[in-house]
């Protein structure tokens with residue numbers, strides 16, 4: 437998400453600073469460990485920061501289940517957001533935080549989840565992200581929390597890039613069809629956040645909001661669409677770098693076929709009525725955004 441925030445804020449009249457826990461090659465980045473409250477306070481004071489957009493988190497859902505990791509996951513997903521909230525409260529600023537559809541999942545929902553629905557996480561990742569939301573709310577800071585789902589982009593490791601690779605290298609593939617949600621192009625979320633900041637729409641609108649692309653699909657449908665778009669965009673030049681994607685047979689399967697340390701939500705579609713009505717945001721259909729991302733990956737090299 438941080439990479440997309442860099443892209444959408446490029447050229448803004450406001451000043452944006454980017455931080456990470458490590459040095460990022462070829463990007464201007466200030467080193468900041470958000471588990472350290474004093475380090476956050478210093479950066480906020482030195483740079484007169486009024487708004488923080490927190491894209492950092494522990495995001496390895498399976499890895500979060502290892503008992504020895506609990507303390508670290510809770511630190512990153514719950515304590516660090518609290519630190520950011522405390523630092524922003526002290527200067528009367530705004531904290532914008534990204535949360536997840538995985539705060540839901542414990543009940544068999546079949547209608548899109550609204551913001552006020554009680555969180556029922558099924559694993560440590562979702563539970564600690566829920567704690568992060570609660571800590572921010574309890575701090576008394578001005579905040580916007582955006583819960584999103586199934587994030588992908590041109591950057592880092594994500595489902596779209598994994599499936600582009602697998603459909604070009606494997607003769608067949610099984611993907612679960614009993615987990616349903618909505619993919620979200622991280623660029624679209626970053627753009628929505630940027631518009632809210634630039635147009636000062638956050639004023640008087642503190643709270644939790646849901647954002648994903650429009651529509652609903654299973655991970656199986658998502659994979660089939662990734663493959664279809666890749667085949668449509670293929671040229672002899674792209675085939676040299678990315679291979680060809682049409683020969684892989686993709687089959688639907690049940691979650692039980694992929695033993696996992698964590699039970700993932702069967703239905704975690706987010707209802708976006710509130711964000712659309714409050715901020716006047718137009719949301720793209722998931723396949724339209726997916727086409728843009730795969731185009732950027734395959735053709736814009």
Ligand SMILES: NC(=O)c1ccc[n+]([C@@H]2O[C@H](COP(=O)([O-])OP(=O)(O)OC[C@H]3O[C@@H](n4cnc5c(N)ncnc54)[C@H](OP(=O)(O)O)[C@@H]3O)[C@@H](O)[C@H]2O)c1
Nearest residue numbers: 437457469470471491492493495534535536584585586587
């Ligand atoms: N990915 C999804 O499908 C998904 C779905 C719903 C919601 N979300 C939420 O969306 C947000 C962004 O997710 P993402 O997929 O973009 O995550 P990501 O690629 O895993 O990025 C998380 C970032 O946090 C950094 N970080 C880790 N520990 C830190 C620390 N102590 N101080 C400062 N930075 C630290 C990481 O640095 P290193 O790379 O050096 O570790 C990494 O750059 C997260 O809040 C996540 O919970 C993600």
